[in-house]
Each structure stands twice: as C-alpha cells, then as structure tokens.
Amino acid sequence: MIDPNDPPRWWTLAEANEALPRVAAAVERAQAAAAGIGGRATALAESSSGNGHAKPSGSEASAFHAVVAELEADGIVLRDVHQGLVDFPAQGPNGRGYWLCWIVGEPEVAWWHWPEDGFAGRTPIAEPPA
Numbered sequence: 001m002i003d004p005n006d007p008p009r010w011w012t013l014a015e016a017n018e019a020l021p022r023v024a025a026a027v028e029r030a031q032a033a034a035a036g037i038g039g040r041a042t043a044l045a046e047s048s049s050g051n052g053h054a055k056p057s058g059s060e061a062s063a064f065h066a067v068v069a070e071l072e073a074d075g076i077v078l079r080d081v082h083q084g085l086v087d088f089p090a091q092g093p094n095g096r097g098y099w100l101c102w103i104v105g106e107p108e109v110a111w112w113h114w115p116e117d118g119f120a121g122r123t124p125i126a127e128p129p130a
Contacts, residue, residue: 004097004115007075007089013125016088016100016109023076026067027084027104033064034081085119092129100125 002008011019037060064081071078071086077099079085084104090112091097101111101122112129113121123129 002072002075002077002089004089004099007097008073009075009089010091010097011075011088011100012090013100013109016090016102019074019088020102020108023071023086023102024084024104026070027078027081027086030064030067030078030081031084031104033060033067036060037064079119094130096129098129 068078075089077087077089079087086102086104087099088102088109089097090100098112098114100109101113101119102109110125111122112125113119113123114129
C-alpha cells in the first residue's frame, strides 16, 4: 500500500492530467484482466465437480497484477478496477499528502480528497486543499 505522505513521487494536477491517456490504457488492461478472471472463475465454478477451489487463469491474474505494479511504481493507486477509480498522490502547500482522484471516462482530474476521507470526501479541484 502506498503511503500518501511518502509516495514514490508527488504528482501535480498538470502531471496527472498529462498522464491520463497512459493511466486510462493501464486501467482498461486491468479491467479486461479482471473481467477475464471473473468470467473464468464463474465458468469453472459452474463446471467444477471437484471441491470448488478452482482458480482463475494465471495469465489473467498476472496481467492484472502487472498493471497494478506498473501504476504503483509511479505512486498511483488503483482503488476500484470495475469503476476505473485511481488516486495520484499530491502534496498540499502545508506539506500534507492528499489524493488527486480520477475515474476512467472523466475528461480530466477534477477532484481530490484527504486520505482519511476516501471517495466520499471527493472535493472539486476548484476548492484546493489548504
């Protein structure tokens, strides 16, 4: 887990927005892998006559974990693969860490929240952290 007060790097709003095409592509790869894992697990469960401990394909799980590792190397956290929710660590003027919050399909990063507030605390970027 990435510590928002000590991430691999801090992101500015401009940097996060510039990275969106790359991040969106990565999240879409994770979504495809997750869908494959879910579909395979369902199919295996329906056809399994064993003990019910069938596992999804290693390649799908590996693809998913590779995307998560790719994002985390930059300090980006994939919060919800189905929703396409990601957080970029940023630093306020007082040095406190917060998250720039984005969902695949949004045209730009337009939200932020304190680590302890999570998604429910999403605040418009027009009201920046103090």
